[in-house]
Every structure is written in C-alpha cells, then in structure tokens.
Amino acid sequence: MSMIFGSMRALFDAILYPFRELSPLVGLTVLSVLFGIGMLVVLKYTSNQEKLDAVKRKIHAGLFEIRLFNDDLRAIMRAQWDILRHNVSYLGLWLVPLLIMMVPLILIVGQMHFHYGYRGFEPGEQTIFTVELKQDQGSKPAARLDVPEGLSIDAGPVWIPAKRELSWRLEADARGDYQVGFELDGERYEKNLQVVDYIARRSPVRPAATFLDQLLYPAETPLPADGAVQSIALKYPPADAGISGWDNELTWMLVFVVVSVIAAYAFKGPFGVTF
Amino acid sequence: MQRQRTYPTLLLGLAVMALLAFNLACGRGEAGQRGQRVIVLGFDGMDYSLTKELMAQGKLPNFSRLAAEGTFTHLGTSAPPLSPVAWSNFITGMDSGGHGIFDFIHRDPKTMIPYLSTSLTRDPETFNLLGLEIPLSSGGTENMRRGQAFWEVLEDRGVETTIIRMPANFPPTGTASREISGMGTPDLMGTYGTFSFYTSELFPFPGKEIGGGNVYEAWEENGVVEAQLHGPSSGDIKLTTDFKVYVDPQDPIVKLEVGDEERIIQVGEWTDWVPVEFEVSAMSSVSAMARFYLRSVRPEFEMYVSPLNFHPDNPVEVISTPEDYAGELAEASGLFYTQGMPEETKGLSEGVLTPEEFLAQAKIAGQELAHQYKYVLGDFDDGLLFYYFGNLDQVSHMMWRSRDPDHPAYNAERDAPFAQVIEDLYVEADGIVGYTLDNMGEGTQLVIMSDHGFASWRRSFHLNNWLKENGYLAVRDPNLKKDPGFLVNVDWSRTRAYGLGLNGLYINVAGREKDGIVAESERQALMAEIKAGLLEVIDPVTGLPAITKVYSRDDFEYQQEAAIGPDLIIGYAEETRGSNESASGAVPPQMFSDNTEDWSGDHGMDHETVPGILFTSQPMKKPATSLQDLAASILAEFGVDEFPLVDQAE
Known part of the structure; x- marks a missing residue:
C-alpha cells in the first residue's frame, strides 16, 4: 500500500513540477480539465451509454408530460412517479462508473489537496x-x-x-x-x-x-x-488557490469541481459521451 | 460627408468625457487644492513643558529639527482638558457647547442615570408575538459628537483623507476615504475593555468582578486547566467558548487550545492575537480575538486574557470606512488592537498585572501602531493623513509618579526603576517623527500635535462632599458605608447641586432634572454663589487653592448643544483633580484625600495648566493657538478659508 501512495506522490510531483512557480490557478485549471476529460473517457467505457440515453429521454418525457397536462392531477402524479423511477435507474447506471472512478479520485484528490490546500511558511512565521x-x-x-x-x-x-x-x-x-x-x-x-x-x-x-x-x-x-x-x-497556513482573500484549505476544491464540470460539459460532444 | 462629421463628433465626445472625468476627480463641490500633502500626527497627552525640557537636553533630536525648520509652540486645550472633549474640539472646530461632549460621563436628566458621553448603543427593537421576539430594527451605535468633522470639508472638495484612530469618532463618520475608529471603540462586551483573569488563587480577589475585568477560578486537574472565555449575551444566552491549557508537569510552559487555534506559552510570555469564535447558533457565530498572558503555573495557575477585541476581518460593529479597510490593514501590517484604549490600565490598578507586565502590554500595543503607521504612511499619496498614538497618554497616567518623588504614592524602591519610562516614550515618539520626516516626501506639511499636557495628580478633591458640607447637596443615608455612586445616595428633594464626571457640576433645576428643585430663575445666582465658594477652597495640606477656574456653560462660544452639559465646569489647580468617587456620582465622607492610586498622572485640571504641543514643518498659512483653531489651520493649508462653516456651527 505504501508503494501505491509513494508512486502517487512521485507522479504528482512530476506532473505539477512545471506549474510550481506559476499561479495556482494555472496548474489547477489544467489538471481539472484533464480530470474532466478523463472522467468522460471512464464513463464512456464503463457505463451503458445507450441505456443512459434512453433513461434521460424518459425523464425528459416525464417533465414534458407535466407541462402538457398541467391541469390533470392524475397525469402529473403518474409522470412524477415515472420521473422518480427513471431517476433511480439513472443513478443505478452511474453506479459502476462511479465505483471505478472512486479509487483514482481519492488518490488524485489526496495529492492535489496537499499541493494546493496549504501554503509554505514565510520567514518570521x-x-x-x-x-x-x-x-x-x-x-x-x-x-x-x-x-x-x-x-x-x-x-x-x-x-x-x-x-x-x-x-x-x-x-x-x-x-x-x-x-x-x-x-x-x-x-x-x-x-x-x-x-x-x-x-x-x-x-x-x-x-x-x-x-x-x-x-x-x-x-x-x-x-x-x-x-x-x-x-x-504541524499546521501549515491555508492557501488561497490563486483567489486573493480566499485563504481556505478547500478553495482549490471549489476551482477543481467547477472547472472539471465545465470541461466535462464542453467535451462530452466531441467524445460522444452522454451523462 | 458622413465621414467628415465623425471626427468633430469624436473630439466633442472626448472633450465632454474629459470634463466629466475632471468633475468627478474634483468631487461634488468646489475644488480644493489637490496634490497637497498634510500629515497630522496626534500624540495623546504629550506635554509641552516636558517636551521642551527633553528637547533642551538633546533627547528629542527630530522634534528639535522640526522646531528649527518649522514652528514649535504650546497648543491651548479644551475646558475641561479631557481627551473626548479635546479631540471633539479639534474635529469640529467648536467647543463643548457646539459638539456636545463635555466629559467622559453625562447624565440623562429625565432618569438621572449617567452614561458614556461619546457614543450611544441602541438595543434592537422587537415585537413580541405569542412569546416570539420579532425583530423590527437591528439596533446599533450612534456617535454622540455633533458638528461637522473637518475632513468632511476636504472630501467635499475632492481631497482624499485618511483618518486613523481619531478619538471620539466611533462609529466612524463614514465620510473619510479611509477611517479607523479610535478612542471610544468598545471591546466585544461593549465596554472600554474588560479583561479576564483566570487563577487558582482567588484570595486576593474576594469579589469576582473587579474594575475593568473579571476574575475566574481555574485550576489544574490531571495536567489540564479547562475554562471558558465569556463573550457578550445574545438574548438571554451568555455566549461562551471553551479553552484548555495543558500544563507541562515539569517546566513552566503550557499549550493553549481555543477552537482550532493552539499556542505554546512560556511563563511571562504574551501570545499573538488568537482568533476566537463564539457560536450563537449552528449557522452563526461572533468573531473576536484576544491575547493571552501566562503569569504563572506553579504554585498557582494565573493567566490574563485581554479584552475580546473585534476581529478586523469580521468586526461585530462598523469600525472602519470602507468597512473592509480594517481587514485590509490587518492583512497588510498584522492584527491590531481594535478597542479604543488598548493599554491595560485597569489590570495594573487592580493588581492583576505588575508595572513590568503593564509596560510589556503597553509596548505591544504601541509597537502594533508604530508598525501599522509605516504601512499607512507608505500607502499615503496625497491629501490629509491623520494618525493617532495613544500610548504616551495611558502610560503617563499610570507611571507619572515614578518621575515625581513628591507624589504621595511614590515608593522609591518600587517606582525609581521606572523613572525613565515616560521619557523613553517621548524618545520613541521622536523616532516616529524622524521616520516621518525621512519618508514624507518633499513639500509635505507635517503637523505634530497633542490634545493636552500632563501633570502629577497628588491630591483629590471630593466635589460632592464639598457640596454636601456647604448645604448644596443632601444624602439619603449619611451612614452609608460604601457609596456605589451613580447618584444613588443623593436625596433629590434637598439637593440643589451635584457633581458628576471629572469636572462637571450640575444644578438640580426644576423641570429639567427628574426631581429638580431649583427654579430656572434662580440658576444663575446659585451658580455664581457656588463658583465663588469653590474658588475660595484651600487645600489644608498644601495651603494652596484647590480650584483656579470655574467656567459656566453659558460662556461657551457655541450654544446649540450646551443644554446637555454641566452648568459649571471646574478647573482644578495643578496637581489636584476631582476624585473618581465624585466623578461617578458618589458622595465621599471627606473633602480632600491623597491620591494613592497607580493612576498618578492626569490632566483633568485647569486647562491653562496643561497645554498640549504643536509642531509644524513649515509655518502654517493660518497659525493655530488652540485645538479648536487647529482644524481651520489645517484646512487653510488646502485653501479652505472658513471652518466651522456657519450653517454647520449653527
């Protein structure tokens, strides 16, 4: 186990080395985009894309039904029940890719947190x-x-x-x-x-x-x-991840989530992935 | 044709934009002299005679340099010469009758309850609906000083002003470009500073509450002291936060844990600022900060905790303009005392701190300001910069006797080692002046001023006792052993005059005071009678008059706020001051007493005996002789001729 963590440390030290003197936002953005694309690839090959697409269409159909029959309470209730059912199916279809993604995610987040969550001490501190x-x-x-x-x-x-x-x-x-x-x-x-x-x-x-x-x-x-x-x-001071005044251990995470989600949306078309 | 019209239109547009930009740059009103730089350094309590003496001894080379190249004179102070009054005179260019600050303490004639004069805290208004308190307004704090602050005149003319720690300016006016409130800014408890002292030995402190602080029992159990910091109340709930002190079993050193913060403290050490959070609910908390001082761990555990100061990043009350300026200063030059008067004078008076410990604490507070000043000066481009230093005043109050062997409380063994302490602070002030001269830039007008001087306070005059002995005041219980003050022992049905505040004397006027008995038509005659009597009082110990001046509020130049002030203002002879007991509304059993307090220097005397100082790096266009004139002199440097403006003064 120590070997895996050791390998991750070496890998991320190497990946982030070119960004060490730059604003944290640069390295974070590059890694977040790569992460977003990586998640698309994992999703494409570990999920049943056809079923995902079909379930999404059914959810949309349910929403459309609610708008169309908004004066028919029974139709609305039936549509809501269908949406709920299909949502459960949708989440079920995400289960396998999520489990597969979980392991690398934990390892990656762990390494990124200790690169971007804290700043080094200043002389005098x-x-x-x-x-x-x-x-x-x-x-x-x-x-x-x-x-x-x-x-x-x-x-x-x-x-x-x-x-x-x-x-x-x-x-x-x-x-x-x-x-x-x-x-x-x-x-x-x-x-x-x-x-x-x-x-x-x-x-x-x-x-x-x-x-x-x-x-x-x-x-x-x-x-x-x-x-x-x-x-x-020992206690390192929290870093601001390049956003001045946002000194918090989790500021980097906010940037990471936002940028990787944007990247995933931006590249889902070219990669032919649905989610 | 179309193309030919475009160029003139563009030129016209540019001209209009340039005009607009110029107008914006010049502010809302008439243009003042932009590009002018004036720096005003206020050294609270810097005494004219002592400054002159130390300059003659060559100990203040930068002040001497300033005097040689510019001007040096004494600066007339306010009557009475108390800081909130004096600084209000300076700020508004008016006397107490105009700005409405007459003393530290005023009284509400409708209730006869004393209150602090400079600011008024209003509780939130609520409406009770079936047991639920529905908030209608948020409450807040109001600055009770009236009149226009002189820097507003400059801002109106487009001149940027930076006003740092101006006393009697809480809450800040909000009219300067940058402002931090000063003297009068409370701690988190809403007081001028309430320290906490944790000890395993309560014997020296039989009552839990002592002046200016609270004593809490705290003892070590299995190597750890568990205690609570006591914050303000939120509704019926008293806010507290836990802290632990792990005591090393062998060495005089501990580890402190407060929330997520931890510090290692050796005996005799002060921590830096420790952020503290008081949880109000799951969703909200109150931010504060405190400094901890570990006095001893064995045989007794003793730890002092400073008053809970507002955290500059998230203050509970507005303490700066713009509101995030306090945080900006903290970010740039470190956390700082936000309470108006940070020096722990009460801790020394109450025996919680020794003189050495008090001086160490005062030094920390002074160094914070000096460090911050360098940042503020470096950040100053043009316009007006005012920066206040209060260290000298507070230390002079507490240590004056160390330079006065004739003081009744002087003890050579105890006090002689501190004989140079005040002089050393003058030398430090000289260093600040030197730094400013070296860094202020060509053509800058540097003004160094103080609000009043200082004198030894050897004898106390108990005004309320004199009034009682001369038949002007009657007490309810003549045998009351310990008068709690607040005028509670005054028999209003037989009282014609009463003392409150350090220099105030009020007539118990019918229709004005809650239980007044003196007809308005008799007020002047009674005032004249009392004035004559007071001027004849001789101190039996010194054989000298105790009082050299008595002023009537009717003599003030400005009268719009005069009605809230005392009818008479007492100017005590040098080295005599009104007693603390009378100031708080008590009626002591004696007329005179020796001052045996640590608070041994003062200035609450005849204002002509304690003038302040005024240095300028260049002769002023409109020379000032008193604090009240100084604002107009500063404004004249910017080309403003009239202050206070007639409509404001009226």
Missing part, C-alpha cells in the same frame, strides 16, 4: 511542531529536536501526558525545504517542513504506517511501524 508517541513515557521524555539552519526552536517542548504529545514552537528564519529531526531513545524520525513560496507537496502530518492514516495523509512517507512515534504534525 511560527508553527507548533507536535510529536505523538505510541506509549506513555511515565515522565517527560528525554527527546531532542534537531532543526536545520533556517529554522529555530522558539519554545518547548511542552509534554502533555494525557495525549502522549510533545510540542515545540518553531520559527522560520529563512526560506528552504527542511527536514526536522526528532530523536528519542537513540532513534531518529524526520518530518518535512517547507518555508517556500512555490507550489509543492506540503505534509501537515507524517502519519503512522496504517492504511487509514496513509489514506488521510498521503503527502509524506509513513513513520516506521515498529518505532515509538505515532505521528508528527
């Missing part, structure tokens, strides 16, 4: 760097944080026994793509921290090696399964 341990240590662990030049430890650690957490306050002094080291009982764990202004994969959490954790936080290789650390987290 601070963040809280939190390490969650697997076992309660009894007393404050004798852990050490190894920060490279360009970052500094501003305060900490705070030990919270109830959460098995150690937290530091770090400050970005200079731009760079850093690996922060955490050392405990002779073992060293690393976490990526970016003080850069270009688009890159940013990982708020280095997860445990479980499937669910990797699915939720696929932006960084998981921690060793046999290590003492459960997760290492």
Whole structure:
C-alpha cells in the first residue's frame, strides 16, 4: 500500500513540477480539465451509454408530460412517479462508473489537496511542531529536536501526558525545504517542513504506517511501524488557490469541481459521451 | 460627408468625457487644492513643558529639527482638558457647547442615570408575538459628537483623507476615504475593555468582578486547566467558548487550545492575537480575538486574557470606512488592537498585572501602531493623513509618579526603576517623527500635535462632599458605608447641586432634572454663589487653592448643544483633580484625600495648566493657538478659508 501512495506522490510531483512557480490557478485549471476529460473517457467505457440515453429521454418525457397536462392531477402524479423511477435507474447506471472512478479520485484528490490546500511558511512565521508517541513515557521524555539552519526552536517542548504529545514552537528564519529531526531513545524520525513560496507537496502530518492514516495523509512517507512515534504534525497556513482573500484549505476544491464540470460539459460532444 | 462629421463628433465626445472625468476627480463641490500633502500626527497627552525640557537636553533630536525648520509652540486645550472633549474640539472646530461632549460621563436628566458621553448603543427593537421576539430594527451605535468633522470639508472638495484612530469618532463618520475608529471603540462586551483573569488563587480577589475585568477560578486537574472565555449575551444566552491549557508537569510552559487555534506559552510570555469564535447558533457565530498572558503555573495557575477585541476581518460593529479597510490593514501590517484604549490600565490598578507586565502590554500595543503607521504612511499619496498614538497618554497616567518623588504614592524602591519610562516614550515618539520626516516626501506639511499636557495628580478633591458640607447637596443615608455612586445616595428633594464626571457640576433645576428643585430663575445666582465658594477652597495640606477656574456653560462660544452639559465646569489647580468617587456620582465622607492610586498622572485640571504641543514643518498659512483653531489651520493649508462653516456651527 505504501508503494501505491509513494508512486502517487512521485507522479504528482512530476506532473505539477512545471506549474510550481506559476499561479495556482494555472496548474489547477489544467489538471481539472484533464480530470474532466478523463472522467468522460471512464464513463464512456464503463457505463451503458445507450441505456443512459434512453433513461434521460424518459425523464425528459416525464417533465414534458407535466407541462402538457398541467391541469390533470392524475397525469402529473403518474409522470412524477415515472420521473422518480427513471431517476433511480439513472443513478443505478452511474453506479459502476462511479465505483471505478472512486479509487483514482481519492488518490488524485489526496495529492492535489496537499499541493494546493496549504501554503509554505514565510520567514518570521511560527508553527507548533507536535510529536505523538505510541506509549506513555511515565515522565517527560528525554527527546531532542534537531532543526536545520533556517529554522529555530522558539519554545518547548511542552509534554502533555494525557495525549502522549510533545510540542515545540518553531520559527522560520529563512526560506528552504527542511527536514526536522526528532530523536528519542537513540532513534531518529524526520518530518518535512517547507518555508517556500512555490507550489509543492506540503505534509501537515507524517502519519503512522496504517492504511487509514496513509489514506488521510498521503503527502509524506509513513513513520516506521515498529518505532515509538505515532505521528508528527504541524499546521501549515491555508492557501488561497490563486483567489486573493480566499485563504481556505478547500478553495482549490471549489476551482477543481467547477472547472472539471465545465470541461466535462464542453467535451462530452466531441467524445460522444452522454451523462 | 458622413465621414467628415465623425471626427468633430469624436473630439466633442472626448472633450465632454474629459470634463466629466475632471468633475468627478474634483468631487461634488468646489475644488480644493489637490496634490497637497498634510500629515497630522496626534500624540495623546504629550506635554509641552516636558517636551521642551527633553528637547533642551538633546533627547528629542527630530522634534528639535522640526522646531528649527518649522514652528514649535504650546497648543491651548479644551475646558475641561479631557481627551473626548479635546479631540471633539479639534474635529469640529467648536467647543463643548457646539459638539456636545463635555466629559467622559453625562447624565440623562429625565432618569438621572449617567452614561458614556461619546457614543450611544441602541438595543434592537422587537415585537413580541405569542412569546416570539420579532425583530423590527437591528439596533446599533450612534456617535454622540455633533458638528461637522473637518475632513468632511476636504472630501467635499475632492481631497482624499485618511483618518486613523481619531478619538471620539466611533462609529466612524463614514465620510473619510479611509477611517479607523479610535478612542471610544468598545471591546466585544461593549465596554472600554474588560479583561479576564483566570487563577487558582482567588484570595486576593474576594469579589469576582473587579474594575475593568473579571476574575475566574481555574485550576489544574490531571495536567489540564479547562475554562471558558465569556463573550457578550445574545438574548438571554451568555455566549461562551471553551479553552484548555495543558500544563507541562515539569517546566513552566503550557499549550493553549481555543477552537482550532493552539499556542505554546512560556511563563511571562504574551501570545499573538488568537482568533476566537463564539457560536450563537449552528449557522452563526461572533468573531473576536484576544491575547493571552501566562503569569504563572506553579504554585498557582494565573493567566490574563485581554479584552475580546473585534476581529478586523469580521468586526461585530462598523469600525472602519470602507468597512473592509480594517481587514485590509490587518492583512497588510498584522492584527491590531481594535478597542479604543488598548493599554491595560485597569489590570495594573487592580493588581492583576505588575508595572513590568503593564509596560510589556503597553509596548505591544504601541509597537502594533508604530508598525501599522509605516504601512499607512507608505500607502499615503496625497491629501490629509491623520494618525493617532495613544500610548504616551495611558502610560503617563499610570507611571507619572515614578518621575515625581513628591507624589504621595511614590515608593522609591518600587517606582525609581521606572523613572525613565515616560521619557523613553517621548524618545520613541521622536523616532516616529524622524521616520516621518525621512519618508514624507518633499513639500509635505507635517503637523505634530497633542490634545493636552500632563501633570502629577497628588491630591483629590471630593466635589460632592464639598457640596454636601456647604448645604448644596443632601444624602439619603449619611451612614452609608460604601457609596456605589451613580447618584444613588443623593436625596433629590434637598439637593440643589451635584457633581458628576471629572469636572462637571450640575444644578438640580426644576423641570429639567427628574426631581429638580431649583427654579430656572434662580440658576444663575446659585451658580455664581457656588463658583465663588469653590474658588475660595484651600487645600489644608498644601495651603494652596484647590480650584483656579470655574467656567459656566453659558460662556461657551457655541450654544446649540450646551443644554446637555454641566452648568459649571471646574478647573482644578495643578496637581489636584476631582476624585473618581465624585466623578461617578458618589458622595465621599471627606473633602480632600491623597491620591494613592497607580493612576498618578492626569490632566483633568485647569486647562491653562496643561497645554498640549504643536509642531509644524513649515509655518502654517493660518497659525493655530488652540485645538479648536487647529482644524481651520489645517484646512487653510488646502485653501479652505472658513471652518466651522456657519450653517454647520449653527
């Protein structure tokens, strides 16, 4: 499983590399259009297009019937029941392509979120760097944080026994793509921290090696399964996805959905797809 | 033929468009002098004598440079010389009789209930329908200052104005191109600032409510302190939001969690602004922000939380013009205190903060403004820029005794280390002036002014006690141990005059006051009698007169708003001030007392003893001698000859 997530990271790093210095809207638009077209292709070959077309015609017929017999309550009720029935059939016809699309969608969205949902730190900004341990240590662990030049430890650690957490306050002094080291009982764990202004994969959490954790936080290789650390987290500021003032982790998603739907509508004719 | 007509038509069209554009650029009325740049920096409470003294010592090189190249003089202040009054004089070019601000506190003669003078909050109007409150109006806040603000005259002539933190300007007028409201802007609770203090040791604070703040019990249990931030009320519901403080079992450091926000705080550290949301319903919430200060974790947990300030991105009340300007400033130069008077003077008075902690907090507030000023100055093209600095005033109030060994509350061991604090702030102000001189551009007129000066406040005069002792005021319960103020112990059936506000004295006039007993025809004679009596009062400790001036509101140049003010305004002798007790409407048992409060410097005295300062980088076209003249002088720089306009003044 780690190999799949690793491959996705490498793939998206490569795909998005040409867009890293451009406005987020450029890369997002290109990817959204490609995604919209990709979904059309998947739909064309995994759905029963003839049946889809027929069901859509029946739904239209029902709507037409309602307009035509708008003074006949029984006819309207019958038409509405038919529309409902055909809608269920329509959704049923979408089921297979949706299930097939679900897997790549999750993998793609996961990677895009960590490229476009967060921005890198600016010099002078601070963040809280939190390490969650697997076992309660009894007393404050004798852990050490190894920060490279360009970052500094501003305060900490705070030990919270109830959460098995150690937290530091770090400050970005200079731009760079850093690996922060955490050392405990002779073992060293690393976490990526970016003080850069270009688009890159940013990982708020280095997860445990479980499937669910990797699915939720696929932006960084998981921690060793046999290590003492459960997760290492920090908070990146939300990005605006190129829309000034819309600083939110999900702004990119709005752009992605709107552009991919427009692309799907624009290309459904040339690709001969109905939906 | 058709083609030949096209070119003249095009030319004509272009000419019309050019005329329209010119007209738009020049605004609605007659054209003022565009391209002119005037920067006015207001340093609240900057004292003329002290400034002169420090300049002579060479400690204020930029002020000295300004004085050498331009002008330096004292600036007459308002009577009484209180900030809301003084700044209103400046804004409107009128005295209290014209703008209607006479003190911090006024009273409603119909109810005899005191209220804050500068703004009035109106509750939403509702209609009760079968138990449901149907809203009819949204309520809001009204600026009680009357008269036209001088920058409106410039805007009417197409000159852009940027007015940052002008006191007595909340809600902002909405007439400047850019405005942020200043002194008078409340916190989220609607007060001038209500801090919260969380402690596991309530012993020093037997009452939960203390002046300017609330004390809450909070203790560590299994390594975590769980408490609530207390917000305003929404209907019958008191809004709160939870926060947790995880205390390190070994070191003096904690992790704070409020909503999605988290901070690590070491003992003795202040956080940056922490955004806070108060959930009103599933669909709506109120945005605010606060700074946290961790005082100690052992043996007692002690944490101060600043008053809940409006979040500039989403303020509950309008605090800027245009409304998103506050957010723009925050985006460009960082979050900032939106409450009008951010320095935590009450925290120091109530013993919640030490002098060092108070100064650290005041420094944060001052640095925010200085940082923001650099952005605003850089963004200023032409027209008028006004920027206000209030730090000096608030710190002078609290630390003045440290430079006055004769002050009754002076304690050498405690106060001597702070002897230079006020001077240091003057030096910081000098740095701001230097930065401005270096960056304001050729031909800019720089005006540096203050609303009043400062003096040591050593002795308190209890006006209501004097009125009682001289038979003008009677009390309901002479044995009342702790008078709560608000005039509740006044026996109106036997009272002819009463004191309220720092300098105000009112006659209990029949038909005007709720239970008035003095006939209007007797008012002048009574005023004259009281005035004569007050001017003869001698402080038994100093052997000097306690009062050097008594003004009648009938003497004001402007009279349109005079009726709401006090009948007499007391000008206390230098180093004497009206007591806080009398100001709040209490009747204290003594006539004089030493001022032993931390609030040791003041200016609520005879206005001639506490003038402000006025520097200009070039001689002004129309020199000003007082705050009331200054707006007209500034307008004259733009070619405007008349202010206040006659119709406005009337």
